[in-house]
Amino acid sequence: xxxxxxxxxxxxxxxxxxxxxxxxxxxxxxxxxxxxxxxxxxxxxxxxxxxxxxxxxxxxxxxxxxxxxxxxxxxxxxxxxxxxxxxxxxxxxxxxxxxxxxxxxxxxxxxxxxxxxxxxxxxxxxxxxxxxxxxxxxxxxxxxxxxxxxxxxxxxxxxxxxxxxxxx
Numbered sequence: 611x612x613x614x615x616x617x618x619x620x621x622x623x624x625x626x627x628x629x630x631x632x633x634x635x636x637x638x639x640x641x642x643x644x645x646x647x648x649x650x651x652x653x654x655x656x657x658x659x660x661x662x663x664x665x666x667x668x669x670x671x672x673x674x675x676x677x678x679x680x681x682x683x684x685x686x687x688x689x690x691x692x693x694x695x696x697x698x699x700x701x702x703x704x705x706x707x708x709x710x711x712x713x714x715x716x717x718x719x720x721x722x723x724x725x726x727x728x729x730x731x732x733x734x735x736x737x738x739x740x741x742x743x744x745x746x747x748x749x750x751x752x753x754x755x756x757x758x759x760x761x762x763x764x765x766x767x768x769x770x771x772x773x774x775x776x777x778x
Contacts, residue, residue, distance in 0.1 A: 611665045613753050614698060614729065619658050621760040626654045636661060637679055641669030642705055644676040650683060671699070673735060674706035677713045677724070684722050693722040695745075696763055699736055700729035710735060718742050727759050 622634060636647035636657055648660045676697070684693040695717075704710065717724055717739075725745035726736040732749050740747040750756035 611667065613756070614700075615661060615665050617753070617756050617760055618661060618698070620757070621763065622654050622657050622661075624761070625763075626652070635680075635683055637676055638665075639671045639673075639676045639701075640666070642672045642675065642707075644672065644679040646679060646683070667700070670703075670705040671701035672706050673697075673699070673704040673739070674708060674710040674713045677710070677717055677739075681713070681717055681720065681722060685720055693720070695722060695724045697724065697726045697736070698729060699726055699733070702730055702733070704733075704735055714739050714742050725763065727756070729756070 625632065625634065631652070633650040633652050634648075634654075634657055635650040638645050638647050648657050651657070677695075680695050684695070687693055714724075722743060723745050724739050724743040726740055726747050728736060728747070728749035730749075732747075737747050739745070748759045750759055
């Protein structure tokens with residue numbers, strides 16, 4: 611987990627260097643539940659501090675619970691904002707309380723782009739999630755490959771094509 615933490619820390623720092631007005635929120639998936647590690651915010655140091663103190667593996671992962679939590683947070687962003695999720699997923703399955711396909715369609719409808727970086731093996735559900743929402747799917751082969759994938763994580767577009775233009 612320290613390899614992942616180190617690469618995520620570098621990603622957070624680089625993200626805020628390139629996108630100083632953007633916000634990031636961190637969510638963990640453990641024991642079948644999704645927990646909000648940090649709320650959406652623009653302080654890289656607070657995200658890194660929270661990340662370093664709370665990493666660990668336990669129990670089953672629920673992709674649906676994570677997507678529901680993220681959907682709830684990102685749905686509050688106005689239509690001119692960009693809603694994107696980058697999931698680092700190390701589990702070999704997902705143990706969901708309901709229909710994960712329905713949750714994926716909800717993300718697609720609300721224009722939440724989901725990208726997944728697999729840390730163990732390729733999973734059909736993760737690939738399907740990325741295809742449906744317009745995200746990218748990659749499986750990291752080693753630490754150097756993970757670093758390369760995170761360096762090329764999709765940057766936010768200049769403006770969303772579906773955003774409403776207003777003059778104030």
